[in-house]
Amino acid sequence: xxxxxxxxxxxxxxxxxxxxxxxALLDYGANPGRSGHRLSALTSMKVYxxxxxxxxxxxxxxxxxxxxxxxxxxxxxAIKGVTEKLGxxxxxTTDLEHNSVIRPLERLRQQRRLIYSIxxxxxxxxxxxxxxxxxxxxxxxxxxxxxxxxxxxxxTPIKKIAELTKKQGICLIVxxxxxxxxxxxxxxxxxxIICAPGHKGLYGPMGTGILCTDGKYPLSSLIExxxxxxxxxxxxxxxxxxxxxxxxxxxxxxxxxSKGLDFVKSKGIDNIRSHENMLCNLFIEKISGKDNxxxxxxxxxxxxxxxxxxxxxxxxxxxxQYLSDKGIYLRAGFHxxxxxxxxxxxxxGGALRFAPSVFNTRNDVLKLITIISDFEH
Amino acid sequence: xxxxxVMKSSTQAMKAHQVVKGMKINAVYVKKTDxxxxxxxxxxxxxxxxxxxxxxxxxxECLKIIRTGGxx
Numbered sequence: 001x002x003x004x005x006x007x008x009x010x011x012x013x014x015x016x017x018x019x020x021x022x023x024a025l026l027d028y029g030a031n032p033g034r035s036g037h038r039l040s041a042l043t044s045m046k047v048y049x050x051x052x053x054x055x056x057x058x059x060x061x062x063x064x065x066x067x068x069x070x071x072x073x074x075x076x077x078a079i080k081g082v083t084e085k086l087g088x089x090x091x092x093t094t095d096l097e098h099n100s101v102i103r104p105l106e107r108l109r110q111q112r113r114l115i116y117s118i119x120x121x122x123x124x125x126x127x128x129x130x131x132x133x134x135x136x137x138x139x140x141x142x143x144x145x146x147x148x149x150x151x152x153x154x155x156t157p158i159k160k161i162a163e164l165t166k167k168q169g170i171c172l173i174v175x176x177x178x179x180x181x182x183x184x185x186x187x188x189x190x191x192x193i194i195c196a197p198g199h200k201g202l203y204g205p206m207g208t209g210i211l212c213t214d215g216k217y218p219l220s221s222l223i224e225x226x227x228x229x230x231x232x233x234x235x236x237x238x239x240x241x242x243x244x245x246x247x248x249x250x251x252x253x254x255x256x257x258s259k260g261l262d263f264v265k266s267k268g269i270d271n272i273r274s275h276e277n278m279l280c281n282l283f284i285e286k287i288s289g290k291d292n293x294x295x296x297x298x299x300x301x302x303x304x305x306x307x308x309x310x311x312x313x314x315x316x317x318x319x320x321q322y323l324s325d326k327g328i329y330l331r332a333g334f335h336x337x338x339x340x341x342x343x344x345x346x347x348x349g350g351a352l353r354f355a356p357s358v359f360n361t362r363n364d365v366l367k368l369i370t371i372i373s374d375f376e377h
Numbered sequence: 378x379x380x381x382x383v384m385k386s387s388t389q390a391m392k393a394h395q396v397v398k399g400m401k402i403n404a405v406y407v408k409k410t411d412x413x414x415x416x417x418x419x420x421x422x423x424x425x426x427x428x429x430x431x432x433x434x435x436x437x438e439c440l441k442i443i444r445t446g447g448x449x
Contacts, residue, residue, distance in 0.1 A: 032387070033386070033417070035408065036407055036408030041407075041408075044406070048388065048392070048395075051388065061436070062388065062392055063388050228387055229385065229386045229417070230414060231414045231415045232414035237386070239385055239386065241388055
């Protein structure tokens with residue numbers, strides 16, 4: 001089996017993550033931040049350790065680091081929370097966004113709580129920055145965008161956008177679903193809120209996500225309930241992380257995420273990116289020679305280690321099924337991102353996505369190339 | 378004299394615990410309940426007022442100090 005669907009979730013997980021999940025279930029089984037007994041305190045401490053590591057990783061204060069179920073939930077908290085506090089306003093996003101950005105925005109637009117514009121990413125970083133600049137209005141209060149597109153891996157110029165938002169007093173929310181563990185962006189780069197999954201580039205278990213805020217833009221809760229704090233107050237706590245952590249968190253997942261972060265730090269983000277880029281370049285080099293291949297990349301742009309491609313005239317799902325039957329797992333279709341697919345003009349069948357992790361090898365790529373070469377409709 | 382220093386959340390109490398651990402001050406993370414509800418904080422035999430001043434330098438707010446008596 002060769003797994004190349006790591007943009008959806010990394011697999012396998014490092015053994016230290018697997019072992020820590022087991023250890024968490026065996027040894028840290030109490031509810032954190034609820035009871036006063038020793039086991040609850042011990043579990044709280046393990047959760048706090050992960051919170052500290054995530055905070056350091058993204059340049060946030062520990063208490064401004066919130067655990068969510070996934071990046072989508074973090075983005076919903078960020079987008080809906082910030083816009084509720086800001087009041088009716090204009091928001092800018094881009095044509096590279098996942099549905100976890102565009103759907104919350106559209107929902108809020110339908111509820112007449114905001115209006116939004118979609119910046120065109122064009123074929124260069126300058127084009128994207130210019131497009132965003134041209135869309136800024138007197139009532140633009142928020143820009144929410146990805147650090148790297150989940151379909152073709154295109155990296156966006158977040159630091160340049162952050163300079164712009166800082167100057168204009170606009171909140172910047174960044175979706176780091178694909179970029180975390182690959183690009184070392186932090187709040188110190190001028191981002192106000194970072195949303196990230198724990199289960200992709202940070203190699204944690206599924207069911208873990210992170211929201212980090214610099215605290216400049218207040219948030220509000222989407223769901224209310226037990227937080228272990230201010231129990232006699234009918235109102236949801238107004239402080240983080242409690243405000244956004246109603247109910248029991250994925251305790252074993254969060255504790256094991258700590259080991260995912262250790263793994264990424266020990267490998268080094270630069271080394272991980274370099275290894276995965278090497279595999280992408282090998283894939284592109286080997287497959288480009290074939291005349292029936294479309295690769296969705298442009299010269300002059302930077303990409304995350306993800307390659308979107310198609311076999312001319314073939315439905316991507318059909319090819320993915322063929323590869324699956326041969327033991328190679330890639331994701332086909334639209335990757336929950338109709339905006340990027342529309343921009344890339346992938347057509348009615350979407351595309352295939354080659355997404356390696358640090359565990360993939362050159363041999364995995366060469367085997368994939370051989371099997372694709374043997375493909376016959 | 379033992380004191381219970383109340384923080385606004387479990388996370389703040391954990392953060393405070395990490396700070397005092399680094400300074401080798403004897404304090405334990407505890408939860409207590411009274412008529413105002415449930416509280417997370419630190420129980421310590423160290424000078425509580427002084428400790429709160431130290432914690433405020435780390436951005437940690439002490440909501441109140443409850444003197445619990447007894448020997449440290």
